[in-house]
Amino acid sequence: MSRKREDLLVHAEKLFYEHGFHAIGLKAIVQDAGVALMTLYNHFDSKEDLILEILNRREKMYFSMLKDAVRKEEGSIEHKLVSGHIQWLKTSASNGCMFLRAKEEFSSIPDHPLVKSVYSHKEKMIQFFESNEMSRTAAVQLALLLEGSTSLAETLNVQEIEKTLYAMVENIKNS
Amino acid sequence: MSRKREDLLVHAEKLFYEHGFHAIGLKAIVQDAGVALMTLYNHFDSKEDLILEILNRREKMYFSMLKDAVRKEEGSIEHKLVSGHIQWLKTSASNGCMFLRAKEEFSSIPDHPLVKSVYSHKEKMIQFFESNEMSRTAAVQLALLLEGSTSLAETLNVQEIEKTLYAMVENIKNS
DNA sequence: AATTAGATATAACGATCACTCTATTAATCT
DNA sequence: AGATTAATAGAGTGATCGTTATATCTAATT
Known part of the structure; x- marks a missing residue:
């Protein structure tokens, strides 16, 4: 390289x-x-090609941070994943989700490779939760909490979000 | 006009x-x-001025939709607000929160009037929840759920989000 | 009917956009 | 040392950007 x-x-x-x-x-x-x-x-090849590669790298970074948390943290799987996501918020995501931002800027062309890449990333995220012994219902609930924390972190202080997130994740049940 | x-x-x-x-x-x-x-x-006066006025109008539309739901819906206050927000998602927000998108695009200039306007809007949102007999803790929790649903709605179908949101809002306690 | 105000089309401003071509220099490898 | 590859600066493409100026025209008001 x-x-x-x-x-x-x-x-x-x-x-x-x-x-x-x-x-x-x-x-x-x-x-x-x-x-x-x-x-x-x-x-x-182009600006678009550059963006695509950046998103691919960023996806790898994000999942590797989640996997690290699952490996090293204590507690329930939801708690571990929340911990990993909060670390992501603190280090790399104070200005929103870069994937959603890409989707938002290019969504006027539905078949655009960037847009498809974002849909794929979000599917992959929920599938990753499901691969960690979570039901579909619980996975979607966790995804909603994590996405919510990313958005809230743009205008609220991270510590309050962290506290809120840890409190709410206790309510997720694997039914 | x-x-x-x-x-x-x-x-x-x-x-x-x-x-x-x-x-x-x-x-x-x-x-x-x-x-x-x-x-x-x-x-x-300028493109920036046009954007500012659009965000002001959009804020009025959003809060008027929430207030309508509080007036007309049944159930707990959290349930009413969720209902209003879901209506907002279905009618006007399939491509993310326009306020956050403005903040994201202009956040490199922290004192930019557009950025300050977005911070103000998000404060106003939580204060509106608090003005409806919700504790600060409950208001932040609800905000997290609503922001999460807006983000999720960009890549997931709205019906699943609606179901998820209504399930999760039951866990908010006014402590 | 005359005056005012609002809207129009068009051109021009300097700046920037993504992208290409060329020609020269620097770094790497056998 | 010689040959191949990578990186460079600079000019140039046509297009678009936000913004301003000008001059004509239509609509509302007096």
């Missing part, structure tokens, strides 16, 4: 997340990453 | 919501509304 390519992915993710996908230009990205514009086009 | 002005607000809200604030241009808006570009600048 090329070093310049890695720099591009890191800086592009930061800028896309801070400003939005349409709002930020490729010129700003290459300047922030310290590479030439042609280097970007040497590694990626 | 001018007719052209009203047309502009309606069509601009639709396009901003479908594409995002940076993604859509003023030219597309005036074409969709069927007015001249200079008519837009006759009624609004």
Whole structure:
């Protein structure tokens, strides 16, 4: 893996997340990453291609954080997953869910690869909960709580959300 | 109130919501509304000013829908509010919360009037819950559920979310 | 009928957009 | 050292961006 390519992915993710996908230009990205514009086009087919790869990387990061929490934390599976998600909120998600933001900005083209990728990610999320001994009902309930915490964290302080989330997750029953 | 002005607000809200604030241009808006570009600048100082007014209108619509539900629905206050929010989801929010999307696109300028307007809106939301005989704890819990349902509704079918939401709201206790 | 106000089309502003081409330099590898 | 590959700067594509200016035209008011 090329070093310049890695720099591009890191800086592009930061800028896309801070400003939005349409709002930020490729010129700003290459300047922030310290590479030439042609280097970007040497590694990626297009802006859309770059965004797709960023979302793929971000999905891996998110699930690896959840899996780490499942491995290391104590308590119920729901509690472990909440703990992992809160860590994600604190480290990488103070400006909303990047997947939903991509879907929102490109949803006017329903078959757009970016939009399909977001639907796939959200399905994958619930399936991951189900693969951890949770019923479909419980998985959807947990998903609702986690999505809610991500949105709330944009305007409320994270500690209050953390407290609220831990309290509410106790009510999820595997029926 | 001018007719052209009203047309502009309606069509601009639709396009901003479908594409995002940076993604859509003023030219597309005036074409969709069927007015001249200079008519837009006759009624609004700038694109930012137009967005601000749209968010103000949208806030009024949302709260009036909640208040209608409180007035007409049966059951607990939480149940009534959930019912109002679900109606909002079905009629006007299949692409996420427009306020959060505004905050996300402009959050890189923390003192931006649009960003402050969004923070204000979310505070107002929780205060509205509190003004309906709910404790702060219960209000934040309900906010988390409603925000979660808005996000989930972007990729999941609304009926499943509705069922989930009604089930989870029963657990909110006014402690 | 005359005056005012609102809306129109059009052009232009400088800036930026995603993307391409070219030509030169730097780094890597056998 | 020589050959291949990666990265560079810079110019250029046509298109669009938000915004302003101008000049004509229509509608409402006096």
